[in-house]
Amino acid sequence: MNILCVVQRFGERIIGGAEFHCRLIAERLAEHHNVEVATTCADNYLTWKNVYPEGMAEENGLRIYRFPVERFRNESFDLLAFRVLHDYSSHSEQMVYLESHGPFTPKLISFLKERTDIDRFIFFSYRYWNTYMGLQAVGHKSILVPTAEHDRTLYLDIHRETFNRPAAIAFNSVEECDLIRHVSGNAKVPGIVVGVGLPDILDTAIDDVLTKHDITEPYFLYLGRIEDSKGCSTLIEYYLRCFEILRNLPLLVFVGKQEINVPDHSRIRILGILSETDKQALLKSALALIMPSPYESLSMVLLEAWRESKAVLCNGKCEVLRGQCRRSNGGLYYRNFDEFFEALSLMLHRSDISDLLGNQGNAYYQKEYNWSTIMSKYEYLLTLDVS
Amino acid sequence: MNKDWMNFEIGADINVEEIMQKIRAAIAEKQKAGIYTEESIEELADSKIMQFAEEAEIDSALLERLRSPDHSWNISPSYLITSHRTGIKAGLIKLTKRMVRPFVRLYTDHIFGRQAQINLYFAHLLHNLVRELTRLQINHTSLKHRTDRLEREKEFFEQRIRTLEKMVKFQSDGESADSNVQ
Numbered sequence: 001m002n003i004l005c006v007v008q009r010f011g012e013r014i015i016g017g018a019e020f021h022c023r024l025i026a027e028r029l030a031e032h033h034n035v036e037v038a039t040t041c042a043d044n045y046l047t048w049k050n051v052y053p054e055g056m057a058e059e060n061g062l063r064i065y066r067f068p069v070e071r072f073r074n075e076s077f078d079l080l081a082f083r084v085l086h087d088y089s090s091h092s093e094q095m096v097y098l099e100s101h102g103p104f105t106p107k108l109i110s111f112l113k114e115r116t117d118i119d120r121f122i123f124f125s126y127r128y129w130n131t132y133m134g135l136q137a138v139g140h141k142s143i144l145v146p147t148a149e150h151d152r153t154l155y156l157d158i159h160r161e162t163f164n165r166p167a168a169i170a171f172n173s174v175e176e177c178d179l180i181r182h183v184s185g186n187a188k189v190p191g192i193v194v195g196v197g198l199p200d201i202l203d204t205a206i207d208d209v210l211t212k213h214d215i216t217e218p219y220f221l222y223l224g225r226i227e228d229s230k231g232c233s234t235l236i237e238y239y240l241r242c243f244e245i246l247r248n249l250p251l252l253v254f255v256g257k258q259e260i261n262v263p264d265h266s267r268i269r270i271l272g273i274l275s276e277t278d279k280q281a282l283l284k285s286a287l288a289l290i291m292p293s294p295y296e297s298l299s300m301v302l303l304e305a306w307r308e309s310k311a312v313l314c315n316g317k318c319e320v321l322r323g324q325c326r327r328s329n330g331g332l333y334y335r336n337f338d339e340f341f342e343a344l345s346l347m348l349h350r351s352d353i354s355d356l357l358g359n360q361g362n363a364y365y366q367k368e369y370n371w372s373t374i375m376s377k378y379e380y381l382l383t384l385d386v387s
Numbered sequence: 388m389n390k391d392w393m394n395f396e397i398g399a400d401i402n403v404e405e406i407m408q409k410i411r412a413a414i415a416e417k418q419k420a421g422i423y424t425e426e427s428i429e430e431l432a433d434s435k436i437m438q439f440a441e442e443a444e445i446d447s448a449l450l451e452r453l454r455s456p457d458h459s460w461n462i463s464p465s466y467l468i469t470s471h472r473t474g475i476k477a478g479l480i481k482l483t484k485r486m487v488r489p490f491v492r493l494y495t496d497h498i499f500g501r502q503a504q505i506n507l508y509f510a511h512l513l514h515n516l517v518r519e520l521t522r523l524q525i526n527h528t529s530l531k532h533r534t535d536r537l538e539r540e541k542e543f544f545e546q547r548i549r550t551l552e553k554m555v556k557f558q559s560d561g562e563s564a565d566s567n568v569q
Contacts, residue, residue, distance in 0.1 A: 079465060086455075326404060330403075331403070333407070336426050338417075339407075343410055345393070346406070346410065349393045353406070
């Protein structure tokens with residue numbers, strides 16, 4: 001089957017949930033199909049500045065077509081976004097917003113229309129201009145992987161079209177599926193909960209990594225971009241409040257790109273961006289993983305923790321994270337400081353509970369997120385009769 | 388810090404919801420004892436604000452905006468210039484609107500700005516009043532519990548005093564009876 005994956009950015013240097021998701025799926029699909037990728041030349045989802053050269057390239061056995069972004073965000077974008085997302089806005093205003101949001105790549109859309117040889121298009125991430133326009137052009141033979149979070153963008157009227165256009169939808173979680181079905185009323189579009197697996201495990205020497213980063217005591221771990229929108233400020237505030245009550249609190253180690261100021265404190269350690277091997281080693285020896293993000297469509301970091309049989313403590317205000325914890329019985333969740341404090345204390349006081357949660361999480365991960373299950377679901381979606 | 392609630396038995400499997408219930412029960416116990424964090428007071432105040440809004444039957448979308456941390460609910464002198472038309476007409480209309488806007492805003496910005504400040508001030512004032520009211524209600528309930536407990540203790544001590552007095556009286560009656568016998 002000829003498959004073309006469409007995504008807003010693509011490349012090994014690109015850090016982003018949907019982009020990484022696309023890469024993993026495209027590489028696995030390429031084992032049995034002829035897979036290509038259409039994307040932009042941008043590497044930054046805010047500026048959309050063209051960085052990669054335009055045209056065709058080969059990466060990890062995949063043929064990549066890159067198209068230049070033709071319009072960049074200007075100063076009025078924030079005002080426009082605020083107005084459209086927070087107020088009642090018309091269809092034309094929402095379209096102006098979507099164009100400004102980008103990536104505005106008309107050449108990519110023309111390319112999709114020209115590719116009549118393609119049997120299935122797979123679009124990743126619903127919120128971008130290229131997905132909306134791409135689905136308008138070739139929606140009838142497309143699969144959408146929405147990677148939708150419960151934020152204001154989801155409620156824009158134009159995205160009802162986005163969710164009603166594709167031939168099928170591959171949801172990331174039960175919560176995402178319920179949310180999209182509810183908001184867009186797209187019950188007639190076939191769809192199943194698929195999710196994504198993880199890249200293969202690399203060999204890691206844990207002690208070497210711990211020594212390299214000078215970690216000599218127990219710690220909780222956070223993995224991901226260290227920014228406000230990921231709930232990191234609240235996590236730091238809660239953790240320091242816990243320190244006022246529990247003086248023997250373990251370290252809280254952050255791994256990821258730092259976008260916010262973090263207070264200099266004896267119990268907080270920022271390691272910055274690390275290699276996959278270092279991240280895995282740190283995860284293996286952590287007490288538990290803390291995931292404070294309020295918006296997720298599927299947390300791959302949670303899956304990584306469960307692969308290592310580690311319990312998780314996550315933000316219960318995010319329906320997806322709460323749902324993942326409940327279904328797996330692999331972690332606790334919190335919706336306020338009191339719950340955070342008690343859950344953290346329980347994990348510290350009862351390591352047997354923490355271990356059992358981690359093992360249950362691992363069993364869930366092995367059952368639901370192994371690659372053969374994931375890919376058989378994709379095969380099912382690819383073979384759906386879309387005529 | 389009370390860790391007693393953490394000492395429960397577990398089997399071969401563990402249910403996250405059951406643990407969460409235990410966590411919530413432990414928090415409820417603390418709150419019964421009058422131990423509230425700033426956040427739980429905020430939550431109670433928030434639910435009170437929600438209750439007022441529901442009674443007033445406010446549009447849910449507006450309510451969501453009123454409760455959001457940004458000030459998107461407030462009036463603002465800034466606005467976008469758009470047109471539902473397309474092509475040259477749209478361009479001309481937008482250009483005209485852009486030319487007229489500075490003159491309009493010369494007269495309206497000051498008024499809108501002041502009104503926005505007043506709105507913000509009242510919203511801040513009312514929110515803090517509800518929060519203070521909640522705090523006072525919690526203090527009031529806590530003091531009431533304490534008074535009740537003191538009242539019960541007082542009754543118990545009075546009863547104890549009466550019993551002791553009776554015992555002393557009984558003993559002294561017994562002693563005087565003995566001395567009469569001797």
